[in-house]
Amino acid sequence: MSNRETQFAWNYHNRTKHSYESVRRNAHFLDWDNHPLPFKIYPDLEPIALPKETPQTGIAALSAISAAQASSPRSPDLETLTHVLYFSAGITKRRQSPGGEILFRAAACTGALYEIELYLVCGRLADLAAGVYHFGPGDLALRRLREGDFRGALGCGAPAALVASGVYWRNAWKYQARTYRHFGWDNGTIHANLLAVAAALGFEARLRCGFVDSDVNPLLAVDTDREVALTILELGPPAPPPGSIEAAPLQLEVVPYSREEVDYPAMREIHQASSLAFAEEVLAWRGEAPPAPPPPAGETIALQPLADSEIPRDTIEEVILRRGSTRRFAREPITFAQLSTILDRATRGVPADFGTGLNDLYLIANAVEGLAPGAYFYRSSDRSLETLKRGDFRRQAAYLGLEQELPGDAAAAVFFLSDLPRVLDGFGNRGYRAVNLEAGLLGGKMYLAAYAQRLGATGLTFYDDEVVNFFAPHAAGKSAIFLVALGHAAKRRS
Numbered sequence: 001m002s003n004r005e006t007q008f009a010w011n012y013h014n015r016t017k018h019s020y021e022s023v024r025r026n027a028h029f030l031d032w033d034n035h036p037l038p039f040k041i042y043p044d045l046e047p048i049a050l051p052k053e054t055p056q057t058g059i060a061a062l063s064a065i066s067a068a069q070a071s072s073p074r075s076p077d078l079e080t081l082t083h084v085l086y087f088s089a090g091i092t093k094r095r096q097s098p099g100g101e102i103l104f105r106a107a108a109c110t111g112a113l114y115e116i117e118l119y120l121v122c123g124r125l126a127d128l129a130a131g132v133y134h135f136g137p138g139d140l141a142l143r144r145l146r147e148g149d150f151r152g153a154l155g156c157g158a159p160a161a162l163v164a165s166g167v168y169w170r171n172a173w174k175y176q177a178r179t180y181r182h183f184g185w186d187n188g189t190i191h192a193n194l195l196a197v198a199a200a201l202g203f204e205a206r207l208r209c210g211f212v213d214s215d216v217n218p219l220l221a222v223d224t225d226r227e228v229a230l231t232i233l234e235l236g237p238p239a240p241p242p243g244s245i246e247a248a249p250l251q252l253e254v255v256p257y258s259r260e261e262v263d264y265p266a267m268r269e270i271h272q273a274s275s276l277a278f279a280e281e282v283l284a285w286r287g288e289a290p291p292a293p294p295p296p297a298g299e300t301i302a303l304q305p306l307a308d309s310e311i312p313r314d315t316i317e318e319v320i321l322r323r324g325s326t327r328r329f330a331r332e333p334i335t336f337a338q339l340s341t342i343l344d345r346a347t348r349g350v351p352a353d354f355g356t357g358l359n360d361l362y363l364i365a366n367a368v369e370g371l372a373p374g375a376y377f378y379r380s381s382d383r384s385l386e387t388l389k390r391g392d393f394r395r396q397a398a399y400l401g402l403e404q405e406l407p408g409d410a411a412a413a414v415f416f417l418s419d420l421p422r423v424l425d426g427f428g429n430r431g432y433r434a435v436n437l438e439a440g441l442l443g444g445k446m447y448l449a450a451y452a453q454r455l456g457a458t459g460l461t462f463y464d465d466e467v468v469n470f471f472a473p474h475a476a477g478k479s480a481i482f483l484v485a486l487g488h489a490a491k492r493r494s
């Protein structure tokens with residue numbers, strides 16, 4: 001099984017598609033008595049409490065999410081790391097529900113199941129010893145798993161790196177084998193926040209999807225049948241990595257997530273098939289830049305985003321604390337400037353080793369002042385919308401979003417589609433991790449860009465093939481990856 005045998009990504013993708021029939025065929029039910037814990041808890045490790053209050057950056061959210069990477073000598077310390085961790089994976093809201101209290105986090109996550117864990121791997125920082133640490137959002141604390149400088153195992157010479165992992169069962173409890181897609185989406189929304197907050201603090205950040213899996217997983221001491229490393233985010237100025245030191249096996253007790261866990265082997269298979277075994281494979285895995293889109297067949301409408309001097313000044317922290325997925329949209333229009341600002345700010349690039357442009361954006365505009373209702377293709381090369389068809393597609397948008405009202409009521413729905421043959425050809429199976437991650441990351445930026453303008457947003461799941469059929473013939477041969485609905489939130493029903 002190798003990264004280049006892309007039938008594994010195709011098998012996984014095809015067998016986890018949703019369709020009208022598959023949803024009705026699936027007898028899965030939610031076993032609330034077996035609901036997984038949303039935290040990884042090490043009962044035997046001492047917490048290192050993090051500061052509860054950190055200074056605000058004062059940087060406008062719309063600037064932070066679209067900031068170009070500049071070289072900066074700034075190095076993280078405990079306070080700035082806390083800021084980055086809290087505003088990406090910290091608990092920002094608590095709400096009572098019939099099943100108990102739900103602890104909502106800074107970034108959106110499928111089913112509020114929060115299956116992504118963050119680990120810090122650092123050299124000696126001003127106020128923290130070199131080591132490998134786990135971030136616990138439950139008590140806002142770090143726990144040290146290893147003492148010493150292990151950055152060499154990550155091929156990272158930056159002062160600090162955040163490694164994100166996914167815990168299968170914590171999401172598969174509800175979503176079964178489709179969880180492997182969710183790893184990308186849910187890690188992506190966290191990284192939208194991580195990158196924005198890092199930029200607001202003036203840190204250089206570089207996201208890597210390519211690394212030798214068998215070097216990173218043992219460092220975190222995870223049982224790879226249940227939890228796997230997904231990405232590495234380097235923070236601070238780059239430097240040659242220190243020499244590798246042996247990471248001895250650790251036996252760390254973890255509180256069980258549930259009474260019992262169900263294994264979905266299809267996920268372990270796609271993970272294994274998308275693993276990179278050697279440093280040479282990491283260098284070789286990167287693909288080509290995306291081709292320019294073909295000339296438009298229909299009319300194009302240039303985006304009209306707000307200028308820097310016009311954007312709302314709400315800070316990145318204010319916007320993250322305000323964010324929450326919109327549970328019901330009002331059927332009220334947004335302006336074309338608001339939609340343009342979201343698209344423009346969310347698509348200005350990501351400092352990632354897979355480049356950009358793995359996903360293409362297609363829209364259904366239901367109610368956008370200055371834009372006729374219809375279906376559009378977003379031409380990122382010239383920041384314009386190409387008209388595919390005009391008409392009222394609210395009913396179809398709701399149907400495509402797994403028969404949920406949200407995308408039908410929203411002002412606009414943005415569908416992420418990918419030319420998967422090209423992506424898998426360029427990146428191998430690892431491209432499947434990257435394409436879902438990029439979608440979550442851009443979706444996460446859209447959440448922030450919407451909330452910065454006092455609009456609402458929600459991520460959504462969808463009927464895979466029907467999305468492609470709706471946007472055909474333009475989207476023929478592509479695959480549906482993700483969906484985000486945007487608009488005004490409806491007033492809460494009392």
Ligand SMILES: Cc1cc2nc3c(=O)[nH]c(=O)nc-3n(C[C@H](O)[C@H](O)[C@H](O)COP(=O)(O)O)c2cc1C
Binds near residue numbers: 108
């Ligand atoms: C990738 C993704 C897919 C989602 N899909 C749906 C969905 O299909 N339906 C829905 O009502 N909410 C969906 N949500 C919203 C989540 O339920 C929500 O993020 C979670 O409950 C946490 O709440 P919060 O976003 O308000 O913090 C999705 C969120 C994400 C990030």
